[in-house]
Amino acid sequence: MNIVILSRNAGLYSTDRLVEEAENRGHKVEVIDPLKCDIIIEKEKPTIYYKDRYLDYVDAVIPRIGASVTFYGCAVVRQFEMMGVFTTVTSDSILRSRDKLKSLxxxxxxxxxxxxxxxxxxxxxxxxxxxxxxxxxxxxxLLEGTQGLGVVLAETKNAAESVLEAFNGLQARVIVQEFIKEAKGADLRALVVDGQVVGAMKRQGKEGEFRSNLHRGGSAKIIKLSEAELRLAMNASRALKLPVCGVDMLQSERGPLLLEVNSTPGLEGIEKATGKNIAKSIITYLERNSNA
Structure with a gap:
């Protein structure tokens, strides 16, 4: 197969691992910056032009679209869809997951x-x-926040009122959620491929930090999910029509609670925590579903 990975940085761990596993299985792989693609819209002949060539030979696409380039990145993914190219996640699914309010x-x-x-x-x-x-x-x-950015813990009523008033004054869209004390600054990340959980880890925020994101100094370890946690992850994947995604949840006294669903989950933390070859699972998913 001719596989394109849509990524702005070929040196990222996740992108590099996908290239490695695809090549190991005999596929031709290119990493293409979606922002450098020209979308050509023509009657019955949708095409994409990149640098010096038309991308009319592509069999499958793996979108690694960052939040900051969602609009144009999804436009490129959509154009590949119009060309009949299989993609691990659709443009509509990415957009759906990026809208926190709509997805919730x-x-x-x-x-x-x-x-x-x-x-x-x-x-x-x-x-x-x-x-x-x-x-x-x-x-x-913040509705647009990623990797723990734009997330505030307000420990008192006065603090919460001050933060909300500040955001309102800036006309910044926010959601307010209950604080799950028993989670103790930890959450679970389940990696779903083809609707099945292929790896899971427990992320713990560093001391004094309520956010468990690895980008913010958190740690991770492998965990076996309960039946309820497995069911939540797979149901969330189906609900947002994201066959490949990361599902974040909290352990609470009333069972697992969903935080968010990530359409472009990083592979480094979960591969290192679990020892599982998640990148290979994504490539074999492509092989099962592409028409090539």
Whole structure:
């Protein structure tokens, strides 16, 4: 197969591992920066031009679209779809997962447990918003935040009111969530490929840090998920139509609670924590589903 990995940086661990595993299985692989692609829209002949050639020979695409380039990156993925090229995740699915509010609404309707969440249109009654999620402490998240950025723990009611008023003054869209104390600064990441969990780790925030993101100094170890946790991860993947994704959840007294679903999950942390070849699982998923 001729495989294209849409990534802005060929040197990233995840991109490099996907290239390595694809080549190990005899495929031809290119890493292409989606921002350097020209989308050519023509009647019955959608094409993509990259540097000095048309990408009309591609059999499958693995999108590694960063949040900052979601709009154009998804436009490139969509163009490949119009050309009949198989992609591990569709442009619509990426867009759906990047909209935290829309994805939480969709997941809630599917009966998936999650921390109580409130979204409001710059409400002046911030005290009422805080009360809706059970009072302080609360988690306040920017709708556009990634890797723990734009996430604030407000430990007191006064602190929560101050943060909300500041965000409202900046007209920054936020959601307010209940704080799950019993999680103790840890969360679970399940890596789903073809609708099945192929690896899972428990991430623990460094001392004094409520965010468990590895980018922020957290640690990770392999974990065996419970039946309820496995079910949540697979249901979330299906609900957002993301056959390849990372599902983040918290362990709580009322069972697993979903935090978010990542359409471009990093492979470094989970491969090192679990010792599992996740990149190979993604390539074999391509082989099973591509028409090439």
């Amino acid at each position: 609404q969709r997941l809630s309707k599917r009966g998936i447990g999650m921390p109580k969440t409130v979204f409001t249109n710059y409400s002046r009654d911030v005290e009422e918003v805080i009360d809706h999620v059970g009072g302080a402490p609360v988690i306040i998240k």
